Amino acid sequence: MTTNCINWGIIGAGKIASKFAADLSTVSNSNLYAIASRNLEKANLFGKEFNADIAYGSYEDLVLDAHIDAIYIATPHSFHKAHTILCLNHNKAVLCEKPFAMNLQEVEDMIQLSKEKNTLLMEALWTLFLPHYQYVLELINNNHFGAILKLEADFGFHPTYNETSRVFDKSVGGGSLLDIGIYPVFAAISTLGQPESIEAKAEFFSSGADSKCDIKFHYSSAKANLKSTLLAETNTEAIFHCENGIIKINGRFHEPSSVTLIDNQGHSELKTFNNKTIGYSYEIEHFNQLIRDGKTESDLMTFERSKQLMSTLDTVRALIGLDYS
Known part of the structure; x- marks a missing residue:
């Protein structure tokens, strides 16, 4: 892993990934190294638009790339846990889009693996950093x-x-x-x-x-x-x-x-x-610094803060009868 330029990979090539990639280009010592989509054509188009070094047609191929320092997960909510675990199992620092997962149990599983792997994990709730x-x-x-x-x-x-x-x-x-x-x-x-x-x-x-x-x-x-x-x-x-x-x-x-x-x-x-960017640049700068400092947890978007948020959302879902299972 480099200490100057952080090489980023993005999993998912939708709208929020596009916003993130646009802001990533404004952050010094950061590089969009790879984009992955289940659709290689979509990944290639995304890569050309945002000047990624390489495009992958599978998430598994992206996490195997030794050049990547950090991965931003921009897939739908229900895939956040699986894709986070995929990245952590390959010792990649993970910035996972909000909501962190679908429920508190999934969040706790993700945090537990982050601790076991001694690998950085943070929920990308960009508002906190603005x-x-x-x-x-x-x-x-x-x-x-x-x-x-x-x-x-x-x-x-x-x-x-x-x-x-x-x-x-x-x-x-x-x-x-x-x-x-x-x-x-x-x-x-x-x-x-x-x-x-x-x-x-x-x-x-x-x-x-x-x-x-x-x-x-x-x-x-x-x-x-x-x-x-x-x-x-x-x-x-x-x-x-x-x-x-x-x-x-x-x-x-x-x-x-x-x-x-x-x-x-x-x-x-x-x-x-x-503000000169869409706003994602602030969480990117924070996450980059965590990597350079060798941190495995953010001091702002802490694990406890993510657990409190998801626990509260779980309570609300129970009250309104919303069951994703």
Whole structure:
């Protein structure tokens, strides 16, 4: 493994892989070395578009390539565990797209193997690494406006219904909760911690995937109202109502955005951030540094944080009767 340039491989050649590859090209001392798809023609097209050194028509061939230092997994949710284990068994550092897996047991299996192999593994929840989100976490940790009393966070868009699309396919983890509801849930857990109790209700497509999900987290001195929907465009904001003011992450809060601060006297201040990439560059830079430092776990997106997130999502699924098995 090199200590300067990190050679990346990508498993899966879909939309999110394209965004990741575009940002990877902006990160210094990083190289898209290989792309793998089950369809070699698709891999070749992807490789040409993003200047990959080599394209593979099988994931197994990619993990056997000794030149690769890190692998980004960009396949549908239901394949995350299997593809992570494939990579770890070949001692490849793994950055696995969110959600980490389909349930807590799968997450724990992945983490256990990472520890056994002494090989780096991290969930790619890019929001945590974005400058505006780190800024908000710092404000909250420093009690800028005092304690949080209420959080309101939503994520909604309205794609054309198509049962063959991954978004609507329950068998691969499709539906609003795991695809986009994870972001409002993460906003709550990363600022308020795990709730003391949860309420949740959902509606479903004919495919069995959830079309919308409304969740309430209850804490001893705060509450969080969280919404995800594939039936309508929403503001996709995260609004923290605190004792002495409001911290509002403007839409769309999960990606590079701005922050509005409003004190109890009504004074408003807009904070903007000079983002020059789609936003995946920040988690890539973090992961690259972990590799160079010889780390096997992130100090930001820790194993415990991933387990808490998935445990909470499991609880919500049980409450709304969503069973992927």
